[in-house]
Amino acid sequence: MTFQELNISAPILRALTDKNYEQPTPIQQQAIPYALDGEDVLGLAQTGTGKTAAFAIPIIQHLDQPDLLRQRGIKALILTPTRELAIQIQECVTDYSHYTRVRSCVIFGGVGQAPQVQQLQRGVDILIATPGRLLDLIGQGIISLSTIRHFVLDEADRMLDMGFIHDIRRIIPLLPKRRQTLFFSATMPQSIATLSKSILHNPQRVEVAPVSSVVDTIEQQLYYVEKPQKIDRLAQVLTADENRSALVFSRTKHGADKIARKLKARGILCDAIHGNKSQTARQRALSNFKDNKTRVIVATDIAARGIDIANLELVVNFDMPDVAETYVHRIGRTGRAGHSGLAVTFCTEEDLPMLRDIQKLTGRRLDAQNTLQESLAEAAQTAKEQPAQPARQQSKAPKGEQSAQPKGQPTQGRRPHNRRPKSPQSGNRREQYSRGRNVK
Numbered sequence: 001m002t003f004q005e006l007n008i009s010a011p012i013l014r015a016l017t018d019k020n021y022e023q024p025t026p027i028q029q030q031a032i033p034y035a036l037d038g039e040d041v042l043g044l045a046q047t048g049t050g051k052t053a054a055f056a057i058p059i060i061q062h063l064d065q066p067d068l069l070r071q072r073g074i075k076a077l078i079l080t081p082t083r084e085l086a087i088q089i090q091e092c093v094t095d096y097s098h099y100t101r102v103r104s105c106v107i108f109g110g111v112g113q114a115p116q117v118q119q120l121q122r123g124v125d126i127l128i129a130t131p132g133r134l135l136d137l138i139g140q141g142i143i144s145l146s147t148i149r150h151f152v153l154d155e156a157d158r159m160l161d162m163g164f165i166h167d168i169r170r171i172i173p174l175l176p177k178r179r180q181t182l183f184f185s186a187t188m189p190q191s192i193a194t195l196s197k198s199i200l201h202n203p204q205r206v207e208v209a210p211v212s213s214v215v216d217t218i219e220q221q222l223y224y225v226e227k228p229q230k231i232d233r234l235a236q237v238l239t240a241d242e243n244r245s246a247l248v249f250s251r252t253k254h255g256a257d258k259i260a261r262k263l264k265a266r267g268i269l270c271d272a273i274h275g276n277k278s279q280t281a282r283q284r285a286l287s288n289f290k291d292n293k294t295r296v297i298v299a300t301d302i303a304a305r306g307i308d309i310a311n312l313e314l315v316v317n318f319d320m321p322d323v324a325e326t327y328v329h330r331i332g333r334t335g336r337a338g339h340s341g342l343a344v345t346f347c348t349e350e351d352l353p354m355l356r357d358i359q360k361l362t363g364r365r366l367d368a369q370n371t372l373q374e375s376l377a378e379a380a381q382t383a384k385e386q387p388a389q390p391a392r393q394q395s396k397a398p399k400g401e402q403s404a405q406p407k408g409q410p411t412q413g414r415r416p417h418n419r420r421p422k423s424p425q426s427g428n429r430r431e432q433y434s435r436g437r438n439v440k
Contacts, residue, residue: 006032009061011099019095025050030206032058035182040203042196043184046332049208051154052092055182059150060093062180063125064100073147076126079171080154081162083108083130083279084286084307089154090128102126109133110279117142131159131167138174145174153199156185156192162302165195172199187325214328214362218335221344222355222366224375230346231262234318237344238268238296244313244342245289248298249330250274251319256298259318263296270296274303301326309333317345324357349376 003016003024024032027045034041035058045051059076063069078093080086090106097104104126107116113133120127120142127134127143137143153159159168183196183203196203214220225233238246250256253274260272271285271294286307288294299307301321312334321327327345334341345366347355352372359365 001029007036008057009064012057012061012096015096015098026208027051027206028054034204036061038180040180040200041182042200042203042205044188044207045184046186046329051184052089055152056093056096059126060097060100060102062150063102069101069125074124074127075147076150077145077148078128078152078154080128080130081158081164083110085155086128086130088308093126104128107133107137131164131171135167135170146176148175148179150180151175152182154184156183157187160191214331215335217339218331218341218343220366222368223344223346224370224372225346225348226375227348229378230318233346234316235263235266235268237316246296246314246316247309247312247333248296248316248318250298250300253300255319256300260298268296269294270298273297273299311339313341315343320347320351320354324361327358
């Protein structure tokens with residue numbers, strides 16, 4: 001099937017041709033006809049399946065009408081969980097609408113709102129937004145959703161994971177009841193199914209690439225490692241082909257920074273991306289990667305969601321994911337659009353239950369490059385070769401004089417060390433967040 005067969009308008013076809021997009025992906029083949037007919041769509045699709053074009057192309061085509069474009073107000077709202085994903089969607093919308101008069105704008109938090117407000121005041125047809133900034137500007141009276149004709153909720157399951165579900169429930173009542181809604185999610189837990197039923201009207205369900213599937217173009221390798229070995233093994237994997245671009249997954253933000261720091265110490269140029277990084281720092285890291293100034297990005301799962309790296313050659317699971325499905329999402333970032341890719345996973349002894357879950361979910365065994373016994377032996381040998389740490393110098397005072405200070409009293413000359421009780425909320429802060437021949 002070609003894009004022409006989907007009855008896409010000439011200006012959009014021309015834009016797709018400019019980008020060398022030739023054939024629609026399965027999600028595009030299924031969703032675009034329904035969306036062009038004005039029907040609600042419930043789409044189950046993972047990152048990298050081309051779902052952005054599946055909702056963006058029909059909306060642009062609907063709005064590219066002189067009478068409609070003369071009307072004031074925002075006509076389409078695309079709601080997405082992260083800043084990176086919002087920016088990428090805006091780039092795609094700009095590409096597809098290049099030969100039309102449809103205007104778009106992206107708004108997100110973490111940066112000043114003044115430039116975004118100025119663009120809104122110049123007039124916008126399609127608004128791409130993250131929930132927090134959208135609600136801020138609605139509260140200030142800068143944005144009204146009363147003229148919305150098309151509403152897209154993208155990455156609904158990630159919205160739930162990041163705690164945005166309450167924001168969504170505040171936004172939905174502000175939309176006109178008569179509208180088209182396009183709802184996309186990689187998974188469908190009960191809470192997301194309930195939400196979809198509350199906002200969709202007789203939707204057409206489209207589904208591609210079940211979460212358990214891994215494309216055949218991805219080679220999956222497994223290394224058994226002990227924790228002290230991990231960074232050296234990672235350096236070996238990354239330097240095996242120094243021209244290869246890589247995305248390394250860490251379970252935590254602190255871990256991502258630590259990995260990046262240790263790689264830099266080994267002469268490997270890289271950046272870490274996670275929710276504690278400023279928006280400017282994250283965009284700089286992505287620009288450095290796309291401009292080949294660095295070839296490695298270390299990221300957490302939430303920060304990586306929405307980062308689209310064309311022709312990514314290598315994914316490394318430095319830390320095992322918390323759930324098996326996340327493994328499929330991670331490695332699905334390589335081996336796209338017919339390109340080959342490599343996924344390398346590090347597994348410690350305590351990770352073995354998760355490894356079994358992953359192999360059960362995907363229905364295949366990972367290609368082990370060593371054995372667990374070899375890993376344990378290597379770790380033991382490494383520990384044996386480490387220089388012994390000098391023993392702590394013991395106080396020469398007689399045993400009875402080492403604790404002359406009464407118990408519970410501050411040492412002379414020092415202030416008492418009164419620790420504040422740790423807030424239960426601390427550490428629970430929510431993370432913020434050239435293509436192949438298929439459309440994103």
